[in-house]
Amino acid sequence: MASQKKERRLAFLATALPPIAWVVAFFLAPLAIVWAYSFGQNVSLTEVDISGTFANYARALQPLYLGIFAKSIFVAGITTLLCLIIGFPVALSIVFASERWRAWILLLIMLPFWTNLLIRTYALIAVLRTQGYVNFTLEWFWDQGSWLMTLVGLEPLGDFTPLQLLYNNFAVVFGLVYVHLPFMVLPLYAALDRLDKSLIEASLDLGAGHIRTLFLIVVPLALPGIISGIIITFVPALGAYLTPDLLGGPDSQMIANVIERQFKKANDWPFGAALSFLLMYATFAAIALRVYFTRGKSTDAGHGI
Amino acid sequence: MATRRAPLEYNRAWQMKLWLFVVFFFLYAPLVALVVFSFNDSKRNIVWRGFTLDYYKKFFNNEDLLIAFANSLTIALFATLISLVIGALAGILLWRYRFFGKTAVEGAFTLPIVVPEICMGVSMLLFFTRVLPWPNDLIWPFSLGSIIIAHVSFCFPFVALVVRARLASFNQEQEEAARDLGANDWQAFRDVLLPHLKPALIAGALLAFTLSLDDFVITFFTSGPDTVTFPVKVYSMLRFSVTPEVNAASTMLIVVTIVLMALMMLIQGRGRK
Amino acid sequence: MSDERTKALFGPHSRRSILKGLGAAAVGITLTGRKHSAWAADEEKKLNFYNWDTYIGETTLEDFAEASGIDVNMSLFATNDELFAKLRAGNPGYDVIVPGSEFVQRMIEAKLLEPLDHSKIPNIKNIAPEFMEDAPFDPGRKYSLPYTWLVIGIGYRKSKVDGVPDSWKYLFDSDKYAGKITVMSDASELFRNCFKYLGGSLNDASPELLKKAEAMLIKQKPHIKAFHEDNGQDLLLSGEVDLAMEYNGDIAQIMTEDDDIDFVVPKEGAMKQQDTLAIPKGAPHPENAHKFINFIFEPEVGAEISSTILYPSPNAAAVKLMPADYRDNKVIFPPADVMAKCEWPNYLGPEFSRMLDEAMTRLRAA
Numbered sequence: 029m030a031s032q033k034k035e036r037r038l039a040f041l042a043t044a045l046p047p048i049a050w051v052v053a054f055f056l057a058p059l060a061i062v063w064a065y066s067f068g069q070n071v072s073l074t075e076v077d078i079s080g081t082f083a084n085y086a087r088a089l090q091p092l093y094l095g096i097f098a099k100s101i102f103v104a105g106i107t108t109l110l111c112l113i114i115g116f117p118v119a120l121s122i123v124f125a126s127e128r129w130r131a132w133i134l135l136l137i138m139l140p141f142w143t144n145l146l147i148r149t150y151a152l153i154a155v156l157r158t159q160g161y162v163n164f165t166l167e168w169f170w171d172q173g174s175w176l177m178t179l180v181g182l183e184p185l186g187d188f189t190p191l192q193l194l195y196n197n198f199a200v201v202f203g204l205v206y207v208h209l210p211f212m213v214l215p216l217y218a219a220l221d222r223l224d225k226s227l228i229e230a231s232l233d234l235g236a237g238h239i240r241t242l243f244l245i246v247v248p249l250a251l252p253g254i255i256s257g258i259i260i261t262f263v264p265a266l267g268a269y270l271t272p273d274l275l276g277g278p279d280s281q282m283i284a285n286v287i288e289r290q291f292k293k294a295n296d297w298p299f300g301a302a303l304s305f306l307l308m309y310a311t312f313a314a315i316a317l318r319v320y321f322t323r324g325k326s327t328d329a330g331h332g333i
Numbered sequence: 334m335a336t337r338r339a340p341l342e343y344n345r346a347w348q349m350k351l352w353l354f355v356v357f358f359f360l361y362a363p364l365v366a367l368v369v370f371s372f373n374d375s376k377r378n379i380v381w382r383g384f385t386l387d388y389y390k391k392f393f394n395n396e397d398l399l400i401a402f403a404n405s406l407t408i409a410l411f412a413t414l415i416s417l418v419i420g421a422l423a424g425i426l427l428w429r430y431r432f433f434g435k436t437a438v439e440g441a442f443t444l445p446i447v448v449p450e451i452c453m454g455v456s457m458l459l460f461f462t463r464v465l466p467w468p469n470d471l472i473w474p475f476s477l478g479s480i481i482i483a484h485v486s487f488c489f490p491f492v493a494l495v496v497r498a499r500l501a502s503f504n505q506e507q508e509e510a511a512r513d514l515g516a517n518d519w520q521a522f523r524d525v526l527l528p529h530l531k532p533a534l535i536a537g538a539l540l541a542f543t544l545s546l547d548d549f550v551i552t553f554f555t556s557g558p559d560t561v562t563f564p565v566k567v568y569s570m571l572r573f574s575v576t577p578e579v580n581a582a583s584t585m586l587i588v589v590t591i592v593l594m595a596l597m598m599l600i601q602g603r604g605r606k
Numbered sequence: 607m608s609d610e611r612t613k614a615l616f617g618p619h620s621r622r623s624i625l626k627g628l629g630a631a632a633v634g635i636t637l638t639g640r641k642h643s644a645w646a647a648d649e650e651k652k653l654n655f656y657n658w659d660t661y662i663g664e665t666t667l668e669d670f671a672e673a674s675g676i677d678v679n680m681s682l683f684a685t686n687d688e689l690f691a692k693l694r695a696g697n698p699g700y701d702v703i704v705p706g707s708e709f710v711q712r713m714i715e716a717k718l719l720e721p722l723d724h725s726k727i728p729n730i731k732n733i734a735p736e737f738m739e740d741a742p743f744d745p746g747r748k749y750s751l752p753y754t755w756l757v758i759g760i761g762y763r764k765s766k767v768d769g770v771p772d773s774w775k776y777l778f779d780s781d782k783y784a785g786k787i788t789v790m791s792d793a794s795e796l797f798r799n800c801f802k803y804l805g806g807s808l809n810d811a812s813p814e815l816l817k818k819a820e821a822m823l824i825k826q827k828p829h830i831k832a833f834h835e836d837n838g839q840d841l842l843l844s845g846e847v848d849l850a851m852e853y854n855g856d857i858a859q860i861m862t863e864d865d866d867i868d869f870v871v872p873k874e875g876a877m878k879q880q881d882t883l884a885i886p887k888g889a890p891h892p893e894n895a896h897k898f899i900n901f902i903f904e905p906e907v908g909a910e911i912s913s914t915i916l917y918p919s920p921n922a923a924a925v926k927l928m929p930a931d932y933r934d935n936k937v938i939f940p941p942a943d944v945m946a947k948c949e950w951p952n953y954l955g956p957e958f959s960r961m962l963d964e965a966m967t968r969l970r971a972a
Contacts (some may be wrong), residue, residue, distance in 0.1 A: 035517065035518055036518070038518075039518045039519075039522075040430055040432075043422050043425055043426045043429070043430070044422075044426050044430070044432075046418070046419055046422055047419045047420075047422050047423035047426065047442065047489070047493075048438060048441075050419055050485070050486070050489070051441050051442060051444075051445075051486075052441075054460075054482050054483075054485070054486045055441075055444065055445055055453075055486045056441065056444075057460065058453075058456035058457055058459060058460035059444075059448065059452075059453075059456050061456060061459045061460060062452060062455060062456045062459065065459075070956055092964075092967060092968060092971060093967075095971060096967075096971055114356060117349060117352050117353075118352070118353065118356055120349075121349055121352075121353055133353075136357060136360075137360070138539055138543065139587070140360045140361065140364055145547050145549060145564070146549065146564060146567050146568055147367065147567065147579065147580075147583040148363065148364070148367075150367075150579075151363035151364060151366060151367040152363050154363070154366055154367075154370070155362065155363045155366065157844060157846055158844070158845060158846050159844050159845050159846070161362070161366060192785075194846075195831055195832040195846075206359070206360070206363075209356075209360070210543070211540075214495065214536050214539070214540055215494065215495060215498055215536075217536070218495050218498050218499055218532065218533055218536050219498050219499075219501075221532060222499065222501075222502035223502075252497075252498050252501050253498045256494050256495070256497075256498050259443075259446065259494075260446065260491065260494065263446050263447055264446075264450075266449075267448075267449035267450055267451075269450075269451065269550075270549065270550075273835070277831070277832060278827050278830050278831075278832065278833055278970065279827070279970065279971070279972070281967070281970035281971055284449055284450075284451065285970075286967055287449060287451050287452070288451050289963060289966070289967075290963070291451060291455055291691060292685065292687035292688060292691055293685075293687045293792065293793065293794075293963065294793075294959060294960060294962075294963035295687070295690065295691075295694075295956070295959065296956075296959075296960060296963070297455070300451075300455075301452070301455075304448075304449050304451060304452035305452070307449055307452075308444075308447055308448055308449070308452070311447045312440065312443075312444070312447055375863075397680070397681075458691075458695055459695060553688075561681050561682075565682075566682065568684060570659050570660075570682070
């Protein structure tokens with residue numbers, strides 16, 4: 029019995045030590061440096077003095093920056109919602125596909141996302157801009173419609189005004205959804221995959237429609253996966269800066285753009301550190317909330333050591 | 334009268350097919366355009382001006398791009414392997430054990446997802462210059478070490494998340510049964526838990542590889558003159574102006590990826606038999 | 607070391623690189639040629655050049671390698687801020703960098719640059735004298751030498767615009783071209799050119815002037831299509847906008863592809879800048895760096911670079927070698943009367959930089 033306990037303990041250490049050691053050394057330590065910086069101030073162009081000042085945080089909590097914060101949360105929220113709505117049926121379809129098709133659909137979903145983010149964003153620009161493919165297509169339809177009208181003897185339609193699909197918030201959300209869709213699909217698939225299909229069949233047999241089955245059976249059972257997907261999508265969307273930067277309009281500034289500017293152009297690392305740590309505190313609080321709420325319904329095995 | 338489809342054959346419903354079609358169109362149209370325009374005979378690549386292979390020639394002669402390419406693939410490979418191990422261990426740790434400070438550890442593992450990339454990039458920059466200076470003249474691939482380490486730090490939590498979600502469905506009793514039959518911890522792990530985890534591990538590996546290959550911000554802050562990666566190189570080129578050469582480069586990247594994925598599928602398929 | 611190995615992996619290039627690859631692989635050290643002058647022999651035959659993308663001639667680096675036996679490894683950055691951020695925490699191994707003039711001043715203050723030994727750069731004589739004398743950001747050119755210069759102005763599409771839009775008004779203060787305007791997103795460049803429009807100097811670190819500029823731009827914002835990050839010329843070319851606040855060199859480059867594009871420096875004056883060559887502190891190969899800089903100022907080399915990148919060159923000897931359509935190009939070399947109104951930007955200090963950035967944040971959030 030004792031040797032089994034010892035074995036257990038060894039197993040625990042073997043499981044626990046590598047990840048914890050890594051996280052401490054190569055993640056927490058570097059972050060601690062930046063955290064220290066958030067209490068510092070620039071004493072010269074390259075030196076930062078960790079003076080324990082709260083000035084950076086005070087500045088970051090002004091309405092100007094809080095407003096940008098709120099906007100970023102809003103945009104990320106819409107993006108996540110859209111990804112969930114679009115991605116859920118896709119994940120379902122992967123799960124219920126035959127073995128042969130499953131790998132293919134999974135591959136086809138992942139493939140675009142191996143392309144570099146910058147390239148994809150630029151590709152989107154070519155699609156959405158004034159002389160882009162969407163507008164070219166619409167213009168073609170417009171012209172056909174115009175021609176049809178003349179055929180019937182009516183006045184032709186006026187000049188085609190291209191849609192402004194780029195350099196505005198629409199483009200930002202579009203781009204964010206485009207980029208983050210697979211981050212939603214994968215965890216959904218992983219969770220739905222191990223779902224007991226017979227439960228669904230049972231529900232259908234008992235007379236519940238597909239939609240009801242979906243919401244009453246599938247969603248609750250797949251909830252951990254859904255929440256994983258939401259977190260994996262929401263958080264990077266919140267911190268995205270390349271997409272709003274390249275696709276956004278004059279008022280599409282998100283908090284990550286402001287932070288990026290502090291570390292680059294404004295050369296104000298302490299302030300940038302304060303802003304990003306505020307962002308982190310807030311999201312971490314949200315995650316802690318989630319952990320707290322799912323605590324009772326934990327699906328963990330929960331062994332003592 | 335169409336045959337009544339079985340209740341779970343969602344894929345035969347026309348709505349599902351339409352949905353999938355629209356989604357795939359949305360995903361692929363920009364990329365197809367990208368590939369097509371890699372053959373465009375125009376330096377600025379905004380309007381189509383004619384077919385040419387010039388930019389592919391430029392790409393294959395562009396040493397810097399090729400080196401950056403190789404660096405990116407290497408980093409992604411190592412980062413994925415290490416992330417798989419660490420991430421799986423982290424996922425199992427959180428699922429299986431209750432221990433003092435568990436919430437803190439769980440939080441620590443989730444932090445890399447939460448932290449804005451910029452923040453993490455800067456922290457890595459400071460770390461690798463002030464705390465653990467990474468020597469500049471190490472042999473490749475060790476020179477990529479600082480980047481690989483940074484990548485693992487942000488990749489493994491995703492693996493852990495996926496593994497943990499999968500473990501939620503693991504039936505403890507299978508493991509108990511194995512133990513009753515005389516297996517020790519290691520055997521129980523290897524023969525019972527691991528196979529169950531396989532889909533999660535594959536999904537996690539794909540995710541980690543994607544994240545690493547695609548990363549720009551964190552890599553930018555940890556790369557030096559000899560360790561340029563593909564995204565960093567492309568970003569510099571894009572800022573100045575996009576030429577079809579960049580499109581050609583990304584087309585090649587897509588091709589490489591398809592080849593790798595095909596290999597992975599083959600291996601997986603063979604393993605199943 | 608890494609370059610040798612990867613070159614060996616990627617197939618034959620020059621015979622020298624294969625030999626190097628084999629030798630290095632076998633012996634594990636870098637081969638060094640022993641062909642050239644004694645003072646270069648103590649340094650490895652390598653140079654790390656940190657530059658903007660495509661900001662060099664097509665064959666310049668190969669030509670240098672041929673002439674001196676030194677292999678140049680060029681890496682890229684996209685903005686001066688990146689450069690500064692990278693170097694700020696310690697030089698990761700660069701020998702020659704290409705900072706903008708304003709950043710030279712910052713870097714001198716931050717003690718990030720090595721002083722240049724002019725005696726090792728005899729080709730300095732080829733540089734037009736006004737660049738050596740008129741350099742308030744680096745008096746005496748102790749730390750930097752001019753590589754290219756540029757001026758900010760308005761690129762525009764002739765067929766869509768009335769006459770010549772020769773005033774900042776059309777970008778900052780008028781709805782005539784609403785929705786077809788793009789301006790720069792860099793706070794310093796945007797706001798300080800506004801100062802010129804408002805009648806002040808762009809080196810005037812005045813909070814009142816900044817407030818005025820900010821208010822004006824906030825009013826103008828609904829008419830602005832986008833804040834571009836150095837790709838204004840692409841927006842102009844693709845028809846996304848009809849007026850773009852851009853550098854003259856960028857516009858000169860797209861003018862070769864589209865006859866309908868032209869460029870003008872506004873009559874109120876604008877910001878002119880220099881991109882310079884400098885050696886960061888802690889450069890591993892300072893001797894090679896001096897050789898490289900000297901090479902760049904050879905007339906033929908300068909001419910080759912200019913013919914590729916089409917930016918105005920401060921290298922008078924090189925300009926003499928250029929064809930007439932470069933020398934007489936009013937876009938590349940704007941007329942003297944309007945250039946007289948243009949100013950070099952000084953670094954206005956950390957406090958004003960912070961105000962500039964906050965003004966930009968407020969502008970973007972408005």
